[in-house]
Amino acid sequence: DAGVIQSPRHEVTEMGQEVTLRCKPISGHDYLFWYRQTMMRGLELLIYFNNNVPIDDSGMPEDRFSAKMPNASFSTLKIQPSEPRDSAVYFCASSLVQAVGNTIYFGEGSWLTVV
Amino acid sequence: QQPVQSPQAVILREGEDAVINCSSSKALYSVHWYRQKHGEAPVFLMILLKGGEQKGHEKISASFNEKKQQSSLYLTASQLSYSGTYFCGTEKLKADSWGKLQFGAGTQVVVTP
Numbered sequence: 001d002a003g004v005i006q007s008p009r010h011e012v013t014e015m016g017q018e019v020t021l022r023c024k025p026i027s028g029h030d031y032l033f034w035y036r037q038t039m040m041r042g043l044e045l046l047i048y049f050n051n052n053v054p055i056d057d058s059g060m061p062e063d064r065f066s067a068k069m070p071n072a073s074f075s076t077l078k079i080q081p082s083e084p085r086d087s088a089v090y091f092c093a094s095s096l097v098q099a100v101g102n103t104i105y106f107g108e109g110s111w112l113t114v115v
Numbered sequence: 116q117q118p119v120q121s122p123q124a125v126i127l128r129e130g131e132d133a134v135i136n137c138s139s140s141k142a143l144y145s146v147h148w149y150r151q152k153h154g155e156a157p158v159f160l161m162i163l164l165k166g167g168e169q170k171g172h173e174k175i176s177a178s179f180n181e182k183k184q185q186s187s188l189y190l191t192a193s194q195l196s197y198s199g200t201y202f203c204g205t206e207k208l209k210a211d212s213w214g215k216l217q218f219g220a221g222t223q224v225v226v227t228p
Binding site: 031033035042043045048050055056091095097102103104105106107108109 | 117145147155156157158159162202204206214215216217218219220221
């Protein structure tokens with residue numbers, strides 16, 4: 001089976017531009033997560049969905065960030081307008097929560113550089 | 116809310132052992148361990164559940180002390196392939212935290228020949 005698929009893998013954009021990151025979770029998984037990783041802050045949970053519904057967005061840094069999950073096979077994370085401090089690796093991950101616990105599978109990440 | 120990992124980094128010679136600790140101030144349902152190689156995504160190693168047994172993955176094993184809300188990852192007879200950053204992720208024992216994983220800052224492990 002294909003894993004979590006993210007696009008783009010690398011993005012370089014100018015400050016002020018809109019950035020859209022895309023994610024296709026593993027088929028059948030009911031949880032989807034967006035994480036951000038930087039050297040300074042490590043792996044931060046930004047937002048997560050259960051059955052396409054946002055459950056907790058308390059990690060979203062500011063109103064410039066938004067995430068949607070219109071269906072079970074697609075999610076987007078949008079930054080508008082982007083700033084240099086948004087430069088990071090953004091990971092999408094998915095899981096299937098079961099009685100024996102959930103294993104979260106990460107995508108390859110989207111490497112974002114805002115100049 | 117993030118779990119606390121220690122040490123921050125460890126350097127080993129091939130064949131040596133190491134222990135990485137992960138602790139939380141909150142009651143936990145599960146602890147997950149991941150390893151990340153430079154430039155790659157974190158890869159799942161194992162999960163330990165409240166009331167569960169110690170787990171193992173090759174010569175890497177882990178335990179979960181529910182009383183202390185602490186987990187330890189044991190690298191035994193380390194191999195060069197064990198190099199990377201190890202993260203623990205914790206899931207709290209709360210209904211509104213079901214499925215939500217918070218990660219520690221990571222422990223960088225370097226295994227030298």
